[in-house]
Amino acid sequence: MSKAGVLVISHGSRSPEWIELIDRAVADIGDLGSGTEEVPIVSSFLEIVEGRLIQDGIDSLEAQGVTDIVVVPLFVSYGSTHVEEIRYALGDLPAPSFDTDLQPFRLRANVHMCPPLDDDPVVADIVFDRLRSLTDRPERQRVLLVGHGSEIPQFYRRWKTGMDRVAARLRLLGGYADVRSALLLPDETREAFADWRESEPDCDIVVVPLFLSSGYFTNTVIPQRLDGLRYTYDGKALLPHPSVSRWMERQAAERLKRIGPRRNLC
Structure with a gap:
């Protein structure tokens, strides 16, 4: 007898507003195409949010009889080291490619x-x-x-590859003169400005943070890195936007289908 559940994992923050954004997005997940049986969904955090950490989420789902956990990592990029260490701690990778303090979780599912x-x-x-x-x-x-980026070469490449693909799609969608990506680690922001200003000194530049939600990096770090430069910026991140919930919904539903007919028979 089997039962499926969904575990959404995000980073965590000391900001109640940040946590509320995540909670609202998870609460807005709709139909997972699971038939008549409701699929339990739990939102958990990698760190900081006591009582709602990943192990707490696993325990909650298993206490509800869940035997198959679909994990949705609510992170911006494969370049995040957190994605890899979470996969390792959940048994989805034999070992991480860098040193981590995250230990394997206790789980039966x-x-x-x-x-x-x-x-x-x-x-x-x-x-x-x-x-x-x-x-x-x-x-x-x-x-x-x-x-955000990373100083670790293989994770930097993952960040850059993913963001460059987003930039290419955005260029087609909007018909912009150019769309580029720049990382904070290592810092590439001013270099991009210099290239554009050299070719067209008076060009209009719009800066968009590719972060899950607004916070220290969007409100402080990016403006500091671009201090003295002329650009348009509102600091808005991916959340709040209903499409984030639709993305989680789609990811979970597609993975649930692959689990097969064993799902939610309890």
């Missing part, structure tokens, strides 16, 4: 991993929607997507 947001088309769609209020002459405007 089977784990079925979904991908992070990364270059899913929904990311460019959300950014395009956000840009509508910031761009009025797209054919003359340059868009700079700014992400």
